Amino acid sequence: MIRETAECVTLAVRAQPGAKKTALSGIYGEGAAAQLKIAVHAPPVEGRANEALTAFLAELFSIARRDVVLIAGETxxxxxxxxxxxxxxxxxxxLGL
Structure with a gap:
């Protein structure tokens, strides 16, 4: 779910678009394949859910939006x-882990 590289951290996420509000929902899967489950208020249309996830993660970890980059799973x-x-x-x- 969380991996550290020389210059950053990568985070595996399982999105649930179309939710009532954007919030952490728990963990999806087990072991090395586990992902952070996030309910996303935005619909999965025209990249809106990805934008909402980026904004949510930036706020959650108190970093700038430009420091949150989607590197896999755009669609x-x-x-x-x-x-x-x-x-x-x-x-x-x-995350309380």
Missing amino acids: NRSKVFLLRGVSIEGVRAV
């Missing part, structure tokens, strides 16, 4: 985001 519910300016320990602390 899929399973996505991988690159987070710059935050450590793996910081991500785990925010």
